[in-house]
Amino acid sequence: MKYITIFFIVGKICEEILHSSDSSTAKSSTGKRVIERFGFSIFSPDHNKAQICKCVVCGDYKPRLHACLSCIYFGCYDKKHIHQHSEDAKHHLAIDVSYGIIYCFVCGDYVYDSELEELARAQCHRASASLGLKQKFFPWEPSEEELILLRCNPKRRRVTESSHIGLRGLINLGNTCFMNCILQSLAHTPILRDYFMADKHACQANDESQQCLVCEMARLYQEFYSGSRTPYIPYRLLHLVWTNARHLAGYEQQDAHEFLIAALDVLHRHCKEMNGISDSNPHHCNCIIDRIFTGGLQSDVTCKRCNNVSTTIDPIWDISLDLGPGSIHSSHLLPSSTAAASSTAQTSASNTGANDSSNNAVSTPSSLSFASTDFTTNSPSTGFTNSPGNYEPTSLVECLKRFTKTEHLGNSAKIKCSRCHSYQESTKQLTMKKLPIVACFHLKRFEHSTGYHKKISTFVSFPEELDMTPFMSSARCSNGYNGQVLRSHTPNLTCDNKYSLFAVVNHYGTIESGHYTCFIRSLKEQWYRCEDHLIKRATAGEVLNSEGYLLFYHKQVLEYD
Structure with missing residues (x-):
């Protein structure tokens, strides 16, 4: 049934009809x-x-x-x-x-x-x-009062070819280059920038002692796009992060990836509190952080005896990709009940130099949880071996192929099959069930093994445009979960799943000491290199030839609910 609604608009009643009405x-x-x-x-x-x-x-x-x-x-x-x-x-x-x-x-x-x-x-x-x-949606139409103000103030500020609106350096407050790179990347995230510049955030906190990081981010965007070119000092934002993420407090060099996840988590929690979402109902968080950064990772575990498939879909904020030969992984996903404890453990293991913040292949929001898997492990060891991959990937696409390839879970990681009701060997495959608007890829360049730590400086190429269609759950072969991924796909899906690169964070130096810089793409599609308070123009070639530690991609086509 279609409801026909006639919205009445009686326009200027013609003089011919209303000639008798003088006023x-x-x-x-x-x-x-x-x-x-x-x-x-x-x-x-x-x-x-x-x-x-x-x-x-x-x-x-x-x-x-x-x-x-x-x-x-x-x-x-x-x-x-x-x-x-x-x-x-x-x-x-x-x-x-x-x-x-x-x-x-x-x-x-x-x-x-x-x-x-x-x-x-x-x-x-x-x-x-x-x-x-x-x-x-109705476009903005100035009222009479606004028209008077516009006439009284005829001077307009316009963005010209020589304008550098949105570009602003950040003062290093003492080994805070890791933070400056993440702030530059977030400040130039197109859809997040539009959200804050449109004054969408309305803080409802009454207690001044409980300061809101989202408000401080809004202030950061105002400072970035105010037109000022003086380097900005983000001391208030740093203090708020320290207050809400104690493991990052101090002036030691921290990991940029760890700071990104911590900042997103604090922003998410503050947005959730502002929207009145209780911890008892975490599934329905619709804050701006989850709308932009949260994707869905599907894990399919297949019993090798009866081919029964157990599927789990978990929320993720980024994807961490291994670079070394072979691939011995720890658990890819954090159960919501142990996420906070795991985060603390990871922090204590990586607080020196620019250490890697996590051994997990995927970072999962601690306050979100999706459907739990219907299998149980027989052993506390959750590691599994990527048997086909005894090579070092040389491109982001190869990393993603290895990430989504079917992997054999060893004899030490047998799974209790819900159909066989016994512990059996199995295979596991990860694919993307839901793509986020902003996809962040973390290249795991910091390796922590027993007795030694090292940085992997292998060059990994990455494209300006990335098509994620081959790595989607919907792109898998339909006949028997054989672990292969369809390489032929329809044009409309290809268009919907394409991403554009807009920020790259790089690390220079060793695992004990180093320095972070980043490349960002401005409003006019021009690349710039940001090194704390210094900003200079860069070329796309310089960006694509850089080492790459964190890669930020923005979806080209947005779906609206």
Whole structure:
């Protein structure tokens, strides 16, 4: 059933019709009476149901169907049936059903009036809200007061070819280059930038002692895009991160990846508190951090005896990719119940130099949990060996191929099959069930093994445009979960799953000491190299030839719920 809602917009009532009304008050009241008497809209599904509007004469329902505002009559414009009705009944106003605009048959044109159009917008808003529909977007139109202010202040600030709006250095507060690189990357994340620049964040915290990191991020964006070129000192933001992530407190060199995950977690928690989401119902967090950075990683464990497949989908904020030959992994995913404890353990193991922050292949938001898997482990050892891969990947795509390749879980990691009801050897494959808007790839360059630590400086190429379609769960072969990934895919899926590179964080030096810099892509598609307070122009070649530690990609096509 289709609910037909006619949103009445009585435009400027023509002089021919209202020639007897001399005052604007009379004109306005006449127009409103026309609305109240003849315009109608549906405010609930139980009101005025109709499958479709049709022309009374020919039964046509195609575009340009008009409804008379003086009686209940529908007529098509192209075949002049509504015109004939106007001549016969002397009804001079009709509304276009598709666009809600008023046609006057006396002057032969569509007519408009700002006051009545505003009334129509309010009516449209009420009707959509009552039906649970999304609100129609109306472009900004300055009010009379705003027009006066604009006329009194004719000088405008415009972005020109020589403008450097959004570019601003950050002062190093003492081994805080890791933080500066992450802040630069977040400040130039397009959709996150648009959110904060549109003043979407409305803090509801009443206690000043509980300062909001989201408010400080909003202030950071205002500072970045204020036009000032003086390096900014992010001391308040650093203090808030220290307050909310104690393991990062201090002036020792920290890991940029660890800081990114900690910052996202604090932002997520503050957004959740602002939106009134309780910890007892973590599944429905719809904060801006989860909307942008959270993806869904699907893990399929297949029993080698009966081919039963156990599937788990977990939320992720980034994907960590191994670079060394072979691939001995620890657990790829953190159960929500142990995420906080694991985070603490990881921190204590990596607080020297620029150490790697995690041995996990995927970083999982600690406050989110999805459906739990229906198998149990027989051994506390959750490691498994990537038997096919005894090589070092040389590109991001190769890393992703190895990440999504079927891997044999060894005899020491048998899984209790829900169908066999016994512990059996199995295979495991990871694929992307849901892609985030911003995908962050963490190249695991810091290796911690028993007795030694080292940095992997292998060059790994990465593209400016990345297609994630081959690594989606939907791209797997349908005949028997054989671990292969379809390489042929439809053009529309390819378009929807394409990403563009917009930030790269690099680490120079050794695992004991080093320095972080980053490349960011500005509003005008120009690349810049950021090194604390220094910013200089760079080329795409310099970006793609850099070592790469954290790679930030933005989705080209956005889906709207």
